[in-house]
Amino acid sequence: MATQKLILPYKSCKVVAGYKRPAYRSYWGYDHYGCDYVGVDSLDIIASGNGTVLTAGYDNNVGNTVCVLYPDVVNHKTGKTQSLIARYMHLASITVKVGQKLKAEDKIGVEGATGRGKWSSHLHIEFDTDTAWPNYSPQVAGSNLIKKGVDSTVNPSHLFHRGTGQSISNYGTPNYTIAGDWTLPALMIDSGGAGDTVPDAEFDALAKLYDSLLDDHKRLQVECDELAKSRDAKADEAAQIRKEIAALAANWPI
Numbered sequence: 140m141a142t143q144k145l146i147l148p149y150k151s152c153k154v155v156a157g158y159k160r161p162a163y164r165s166y167w168g169y170d171h172y173g174c175d176y177v178g179v180d181s182l183d184i185i186a187s188g189n190g191t192v193l194t195a196g197y198d199n200n201v202g203n204t205v206c207v208l209y210p211d212v213v214n215h216k217t218g219k220t221q222s223l224i225a226r227y228m229h230l231a232s233i234t235v236k237v238g239q240k241l242k243a244e245d246k247i248g249v250e251g252a253t254g255r256g257k258w259s260s261h262l263h264i265e266f267d268t269d270t271a272w273p274n275y276s277p278q279v280a281g282s283n284l285i286k287k288g289v290d291s292t293v294n295p296s297h298l299f300h301r302g303t304g305q306s307i308s309n310y311g312t313p314n315y316t317i318a319g320d321w322t323l324p325a326l327m328i329d330s331g332g333a334g335d336t337v338p339d340a341e342f343d344a345l346a347k348l349y350d351s352l353l354d355d356h357k358r359l360q361v362e363c364d365e366l367a368k369s370r371d372a373k374a375d376e377a378a379q380i381r382k383e384i385a386a387l388a389a390n391w392p393i
């Protein structure tokens with residue numbers, strides 16, 4: 140199975156709000172099921188990898204929306220690979236059509252502030268493991284295009300890598316973001332073009348080492364427990380023998 144690692148949806152952007160931050164919930168009264176970004180220099184929204192456009196149109200609640208299916212996406216936090224739906228909301232304009240095949244960096248649209256909210260220009264993007272229902276979002280109440288769905292979302296910060304020439308920083312909303320939202324692994328295309336990363340390779344090697352050390356630790360722990368048990372048994376035995384000697388000594392005829 141060919142897996143893919145996703146890149147950021149902008150050449151350069153700032154993260155405004157992360158995934159399910161408690162401060163977001165206490166202010167807005169509901170969870171944030173995606174990440175919010177604003178573009179730096181360019182507001183062009185670009186594809187994060189190989190995908191297919193499943194939905195493209197205007198929603199009464201969240202404005203111009205595009206849903207893209209990205210197959211076999213690697214989650215750099217969990218190591219899991221899953222096919223995911225990405226929902227792009229509030230776009231000023233859409234530059235793709237339903238059925239269109241995308242590759243990384245293809246333009247999807249332009250960041251905007253369309254929809255019912257009084258928000259300023261930003262991209263809300265969410266990733267959903269429920270690929271059978273691309274138009275169902277836990278984020279919004281039912282509308283004409285995007286319907287109210289249950290939560291099967293994934294943190295976008297666990298999926299995005301910094302692609303070639305991409306950069307990301309914090310917008311300056313500390314309670315709405317954590318460092319993990321803007322410190323993303325770099326994706327460096329190797330000579331084979333497989334899209335592997337140096338940091339990930341190092342990470343994999345360290346993870347293997349960690350696992351083998353953990354196995355050693357567990358094995359030694361078992362040995363240590365067994366030795367402790369046999370030491371206790373020997374101590375009991377010794378105590379018993381001492382008792383017998385004392386009893387014999389007490390009855391020794393002098």
Ligand SMILES: [Zn+2]
Nearest residue numbers: 173174175263
């Ligand atoms: Zn949002």
